[in-house]
Structures are given as structure tokens and as C-alpha cells.
Amino acid sequence: MNAIDKSAGLDVARIRADFPILDQKIRGKTLVFLDSAASAQKPRAVIDAMRIAMETQYANVHRGLHWMSERTTEAYEAARDAVAALMNAKDRAEIVFTRNSTEAINLLAHSYGRGVMKRGQAVLISGMEHHSNIVPWQMLRDSHGIELRVADITDQGELDMADFEAKLADGRVGLVAITHMSNVLGTVTPAERIVALAHAHGAKVMFDGSQAIVHRKIDVQALGCDFYCWTGHKLYGPTGIGVLWGRRELLERMPPFLGGGDMISSVTYEQSTWAAVPHKFEAGTPAILEGIGLKAAIDYVQAIGYDAMVAHEASLTEHALARLASVPGLTILGQAQERGGVIAFAMEKAHAHDVATLLDRQGIAVRAGHHCAEPLMRRYNLDSTARASFGVYTTHAEVDALAAGLLRVREFFA
Amino acid sequence: MNAIDKSAGLDVARIRADFPILDQKIRGKTLVFLDSAASAQKPRAVIDAMRIAMETQYANVHRGLHWMSERTTEAYEAARDAVAALMNAKDRAEIVFTRNSTEAINLLAHSYGRGVMKRGQAVLISGMEHHSNIVPWQMLRDSHGIELRVADITDQGELDMADFEAKLADGRVGLVAITHMSNVLGTVTPAERIVALAHAHGAKVMFDGSQAIVHRKIDVQALGCDFYCWTGHKLYGPTGIGVLWGRRELLERMPPFLGGGDMISSVTYEQSTWAAVPHKFEAGTPAILEGIGLKAAIDYVQAIGYDAMVAHEASLTEHALARLASVPGLTILGQAQERGGVIAFAMEKAHAHDVATLLDRQGIAVRAGHHCAEPLMRRYNLDSTARASFGVYTTHAEVDALAAGLLRVREFFA
Amino acid sequence: MTPSDSFDDLRDLYQEVILDHGRKPRFAQRLETFDSTAKGDNPMCGDRVQVWVKFDGDSIGRVGFEARGCAISVASADLMAETVQGRAKADTKALFEAFREMARTGTCPSCDAALAEPLERLAPLSGVHEYPSRVKCATLPWHALVAALDGSKEASSE
Amino acid sequence: MTPSDSFDDLRDLYQEVILDHGRKPRFAQRLETFDSTAKGDNPMCGDRVQVWVKFDGDSIGRVGFEARGCAISVASADLMAETVQGRAKADTKALFEAFREMARTGTCPSCDAALAEPLERLAPLSGVHEYPSRVKCATLPWHALVAALDGSKEASSE
Ligand SMILES: Cc1ncc(COP(=O)(O)O)c(C=O)c1O
């Protein structure tokens, strides 16, 4: 770790001490974890929050009436408040907990897509989506007669705004569902312009913020969008919990998705009536411990502050782009103006999987494959790439280690 | 705790030491936790497994290529093996992980109900189902033209087998979806007879084993059923994970439910193809930590052994029925021959919520309300009842404390 | 009844006045003549209440109710009926807000001094704040009352 | 190339023979005349292979392949082609099973002694057992070969 890791106002050494997992050897080498975009590591605060809940006050939530159930309900619902504050939602009832981003998007495709949209309308996505923001809309198309449109991206890896607008032109797009930050290219999409254009053409907008939530302060009211989803495990929280935010009036118009306990107001065999939002969308025993862990993660992130996180990431990304440019035969995918700390690359003469394995032997963890974005890979005529991605705990020295490791891989294959 | 707690071959004192939460005071009184049917407490082994995963080897699963991802994938998939062994599934690929029982049943209602069943067929449930096994079928009925039939229960709280058979008679029932153990009455339903009758009339059978899995050794091959679901948090595991088991050939015929990452084989905009079972049904980043916690819970339960657990529970239940019979004005719901350790009751002149709150003030945690079974409550002309339920850590002394606490409540309201 | 001290642990929430109003509510009756009525329903716990109001000019003349529910909700309905009787219609909403605050938090420090006296009468219910899921039991009759004053038939639940 | 000792940490999986077969496969060609062919496809990582086989009576005469994939999968295809050449068709499945066991676990203690010699040739690939998600890279060409022997066009993936 070098001095630069403090320059952005982030004391990375202190932060690293909060993540017990980072301090270890992998295959005899110091761990260099550069796979945070797939899933981030968990700070002590998250681990402890979940442990303490299980040790001291765990019980099922809602209607428990006894002390531990009341306390657990408070803790779980406090997670909703934390999420609402994090995203600047107008109303805590606009926060729906799901398992992950994928379920959030499926909820929307079922409930808004099948329940509110009409046959003949279209959903518009982009050419850089994660499978989780492609497949649910294909399934909607195939079962419900909703057209699926794809806005092109440029060779630089940015949204082609002309094509985007052209695909909105006929007014049949009911919903734009688009990433706020690509998990491959690192591209941050121009959210305000997307919203303005979409709304001008009568379409609602959902952002897939799975990556963006980690890299940008999200203010849904400022963005002006209609839905926004993300996933807890990438924001230093536990697995098993994700978020769908939606404008209250839209959520209220949407039929429920899953049926069962906790989402009803009353049940007879003839007919059931639904609980108010957000509970209408949360069937069954929720991910209670995960909500408690997520709240701890949000508190942790808020204590660091997005400004410091974003500055640190920008500094790391700039450093990484410069260092990787010095590795012969390496091509970086995407050169968007606005980008976050996710960098995919291909190495001449070496397959991405071999690159990843050979880095792993040096203790360096990167991901390799299609990154759940096959159509995007195909756009660049690739099967797979390797990808390095950064978190709050990533150091400039780790970026240097990556560059050095890649040079060795290149030599090894020469 | 008295000698009797050892008589069934279960050293309850030792078991209690494994559950850190149990050793505490609530409102100044010793905690008597009798709400395990809503959600069970977690042994140290589960807490530690999740903590250690986060401290030493956490990463996203599947296609990680680096050391921590490989290890986490192994640990997560080992949970599938543990579940398969627990239920005696023929094939680990038959184990689908969901968030909870509720999602498992919704998955079935969507994928089997909308994907395989035909308009005009019927689903047959019983009069003692949890909302989670009612509402998804209502939604299927209303969207897909599948009839919903309800087999009566007797005044004793058992399935009315004559009515059950009569409702199968016309051969239009495609699926029987029925509880294996009632979360209100404690009734264990005659699974083998249900399967034999259903199959004879051409219907598949799904058991809602949310309660049964805690109270009975489940062998899906011996039961002969087609689907079986349960929820991790009731079996001493974490929230956020549940199980749907299905016969492989049926799962293979079913279309996917949620779309996204991890459930595909390949994706183009025109068409996607699906991964093999069980991954076809597991979209997005799974509940990884929860899988790891669930495996620890299963290992814990297996080490105790179902025989000892069932004997302990039978002994507790018998004791409780006798003790509660001595409280004047108390009515117990259901008197099934075959029953597990879940006892719902109503007290003359005292509302169930008041009973629960007044027990809580004595440190005794019970649940009160409709227990997500409104139609069943209505069957007995009640709005709500209080419910005590037992776990491996429950002692006979705690049952005595419940009886004593209820006597005080009765006096207090007299 | 057993000497009250043996029930000390139960009594901080279920004070004698609550037990008493819960057991023998004075206003638990449908009014023969009334100006407005509304229902409240808490499907989560099965509590149900209907409130009838007879006005007396700008004031509340008389309130009656029918309730099915726990002791807390019946006592709350009865104490409410007793407390609002004779009060200006216009003040009732403020009182409800103050009561709700007290039910949620145990006190209402920001409350108008003018409400001190009626709040005092409702104070035995303040113990519910320790039981967030029971707060609705105490506030349900008030929701119905406010709905009746507003001329809507059904209280919107919280 | 740098002296091999500086790459010791990389070489236990990527032994020289693997790099060599991965870089310059000897059998990487479509056969002009063949008796059977089949494809293997691992959509999870994009590896793709096609195998052609020419029989020689009951034996495998010649094997050619085209592969797109990582060094492990290309080297495995090449070592496979070299190893099975001239072997009885009937033995090939047993060899595949033994190889798969070795790829999964690092050894094959239960394997038939008769397979010792060919397994020895495939042993450089045994290092993949440390990387469960790469095991398929090594076994994919074998799946295609077995499919070709069985007369099916597509290998069923694991
Ligand atoms: C019989 C029964 N079915 C279904 C459920 C729903 O389980 P979950 O809330 O974990 O989905 C429960 C527990 O609440 C239950 O007892």
C-alpha cells in the first residue's frame, strides 16, 4: 500500500483492517482480491451484526408479539429505512426486498410487465446488459407479446443515444430497462438523459444499479427514474437480499408477484386481498438476517462516505488503465468517458481462463468468462475476457501486482 | 430442566449449550422460547459456518476460477449434497434452492402450474393449509383457469379422507398440494395414503414440509411423492434459503421460473437456452452464505439424529397436552392421532394477543394470531389463537413454565 | 382477585384501568341516532371496530362503538369514547396525533399543553409502545373515529 | 524464455507439455476421411471442440480435432488424440472414466493396471483437480470423442 491510497481521503489501511478475509495467503501468495464486481467482501460490522442477531434476539418477524420478535422486526424494518435513506426514496414503503437484483427485475417483468403493460408495447434494453436484465424480458416477450428492443452501444462502449432515441420514437416503449453501470465495460450510462428521453416518449425507466450502487451515490428522486434495483452482496452486504425501489403509485398499481404469508390482508378460498406496499411484494418469511446484515453494510458505507469511495475508485481506475496499457498485447474492453472501477481485458495468444488461473497461482483473484453478458461479448467478437474490479479496500499496490502478474503470464505464454 | 429431558436419548442440557441465544433474560425473566414453529433458533455451528465463510473464503460462486470462488462453490454445492442426503433424493440435481417454502411453492405454481398443467385441470389442497400453500394456487386459478379444490378436514383436525378421495374422483386434479404437517393443529397428514390415492387418480403430489422437516425424517423416495418443499430457517438454519425437491424428469419438463444469470446455457437476443437442472431454476447470485449455513444446520441435526429428536418431541408434546388440559378454560385446537410439537390454543375470556403479551412479560415467547391460516381459523370459528411450539432445545420445565404462566394469565383476567 | 402485587410484572402494560375498561366498557354500544359512523379493520390480527358519533354543534356529543379484539383495543375504544365526549370536533385530530405519538414512543414531549388533560386520561395505554405490533390495537378505534369525522366509511389502516 | 525456475509457481498446473500441446497441437485438424464426428460445447466458458475419428477395424485409427478454448482444453484434446490412437475402441470409454477420475481428484487409485501406461501420458493434466471449474476444460474433448464412438452428434455436457 502506498501513500496514494490516502490521498483521496480514504485511509485504505484502516479500511482493510475491517475486512478479516483480506489478510491471508492464497496458494502461498498474498491475496490480491480483484473480483469485487462479482461480489464484495464483508466488513467485520456485517459479520458481527448477523452473528449478534442470531446470538441475542433472533425470531421470525411481523406479528410476533414477543420480545425477540418485536426486536427482530424493528431491526429488519430498520434496514428498509436505511435503504430508503441511502437511495433518497420519498417513502420507506417504496423499498421492496428481494433475493437479489435478478429477482427484482423478474418481479418487475412479472408484475409490471404482465400486470400493467399491454400486449404490443415494448421494453427497451441496451447492448451492454447483464443476462439478468435480458432474460426476464425475453420471457415476458415470449409469454406476453411484449416486444424486446435493444439500443446499440458504440465501439467505445457507450450507449448510442441516437439509436436509443430512435427506438423510443414510435411511442410504443412502455419501459426502458437499462444498466446504470456495465459490469463488463465499467461504463456509467447517462441516467438523467435516459430518463428525460424515455419520459418524453411515454416510457417508464428502470435502472439496473447492481454495479452503480457501489460506485455512485444514488438519489432516485434526482435521477427521476421510476424503478431502481440493486443487490446487497455487491455493496459489502450478505447474499440473499436485494432491493427494488419503485415509485409508490406505480407499486400500488402493480399486482403481487409471489403469493403466500405476509403479503396478504385477508384470505378466503374465494378471494384474497393484498397487504399494502411494500409487503404486498414480500411473500413468506423474509431474508431477516440478511436485512440486518445489509443495514450494517449501508451504515458502514455511509460512514466512509460516497465522495471518498468514488474518489478512491477514480484514482485506482486511472492508475489501472495506465498500468495495464503498459502490458504488451493487452486490450481493454470499452473506453467510456464516464466509467467505474471495473476493467475487462483480453490478452493476445492467451485465453482468458488461462490468464485467470495463472493470476490465481500468484494470489491474484480476477474473474474470467462472459460475465453473464454474452450478447455484449459477441458485440466485440469475443467469447470471454478476464476482469479486474475494485472495492473500497483495493490498493494501488494491488493494481501494480495485477500488472506485474499479467506481464509474467504474457512471458509464460510467449 | 429435569431428568425426563434425558430419557429420550437426547441430552437437552448439552444441546442448549449449543444455542447461545437461549441463555438470557427477557424483561428480567428467564427466556422460555416456544416459537420454534415460526422460526427456530440457530446453533453455534450455523453461526460459525457463516462467519467463517465471510472471514476466510467468501466469493461469488460458479465460474470464479480463483481459489476463494472455487472453495465457496464447493461449500455451496456441498449444501445441495447435504439436502439430497437428508431427504434421500435420488439425485442431487433434484434439489432446487429457493428463498423459502413460499417461493418454492410459487415456483411450482408458475413453472408446473402455468408451464405443464392445462386449463381445466385442478389443484387440490386441504382445509388446513398455510397461506403460502393457498394464495399461489389462487393466483394460478385466476390467471390460468386452473380450478382450486379444497379437501375438508374433520373436527379433530385430520384430513377427511373420504372428501379427499371424492375430490380426486373425476380425474381432473393434476396436482395435490398439501401440508405434511399443519403449523396450527400439529397434525401430520397420512402422506403415503395421499400419494397412493393421488397417483391412482393421475395427480402428482407436492408436500409442504415446512413443519414436517423439523419433526420427521423425510425420505422422498419412500413417500413416493413428486415434489417436496421446506424452509431452512425452521430447521435451525439461516433465513433466506428454502428447498424445492422434485423428481428429475418433472423438473426437466418444467420451464424456468426466474430468468437471469446462472440459469442459462446461452443467451442471444433472439433466444436463450437453459442450464441443466437444478441451475435452470436458480437465477442470479444464489443465497451462498445461507447455503453454507444450511449445510451446518443439517449436519447438526443429523448428528443429533431424527430418532432422538422425534422421541424428545413426542415426549414434550404428550407432557404439554396433559399440562395444558389442567388450565381451566383453555381449548386446544385439533386432536389428531399423528401430531407434532405444535399446539394452538384459545383461552376463554382472554384474547390470544393479550395472552401472548402477558406470557411475554413472564419471559415466555409464543405466537398469536391467525398463523397465516385464516381459512383454518374460520373453520373453527376463531379469529386467532396462541401457539406454543417446540424445538430440540425445549425442556419439559419450559412446558411447565408455560402452563404456570397461563394459569397466571387466567387469574389475571378473572 | 389475588393481591395486586403478585401481578406486578404483568401490570405495567395491563394497568387496572385497562383491564377494567377492557372487561366492562361503558361505551360499547351502537348509537340509536347518530350523525356518522365508520369501521376500522386490522386484518393482520383480526381486530375489528365500528364507531358511531352523534354531534352536538361543533362538538362531539356522544360516541359508541362495537369492537371485536383484544383488551387493549377495547379499552382504547372505551377510553377514547370517554375522552372525546364533549370536545370540539376540530381538536380531535390533534388529540389523535398526540395519542398516536404517545402509543408509539411512550410520551409526547412536543404535544400541545392544551392536550395535557385528555392525554393524561389516555396515558394508561402508553405502555404499548414497548410492543410495536400492538400499537395498532390501541390506535385502531381512533382511526375509525377520525374516518367518521371525515365522513369516510372505512378507516385507512396504518 | 526466462529460465523455468522463475515460473515454478505457475508450472504445477501448466506443465511444459501442456503449454507445448496447447500452443502447437499435433492433431488439430479436420480429417479428410472419417467414420464419425461429434461436437462438444461448454457454454459456461465458451469452449467448443469437434472431434473426427477414423477407425481401423476395432481400433481407433486416427483422431483429429478443432478446438476453440483455453490451453488446457486444446492440450487435453491433443494428448487425447495422441493417446487413443491405435487403442481398441472398446477400451476408450474405460480410459475416459479413468482420466475423468484423475482430472477430478488428481489420481485414480482404483484404475485398472492396464490403463497405467496411457494414464501416465495424460498425467500432466491431473493438476486441474485443484480447479473444479476447469475440470470440464480437460474432459470436454473426451466427451466429444465418446459421443463420436457412440454415434451421437453432440456430447452431453456434464
Ligand atoms: C406449513 C407451513 N407452510 C409454509 C410456511 C412458509 O414458510 P416460509 O415463510 O419460510 O416461506 C410455513 C411457515 O411459516 C409453514 O408452517
Ligand SMILES: Cc1ncc(COP(=O)(O)O)c(C=O)c1O
Ligand atoms: C449489472 C448487473 N446486473 C445484474 C446483476 C445480477 O446481480 P445478482 O446476481 O445479485 O442478482 C449483476 C451482478 O452479477 C450485475 O453486475
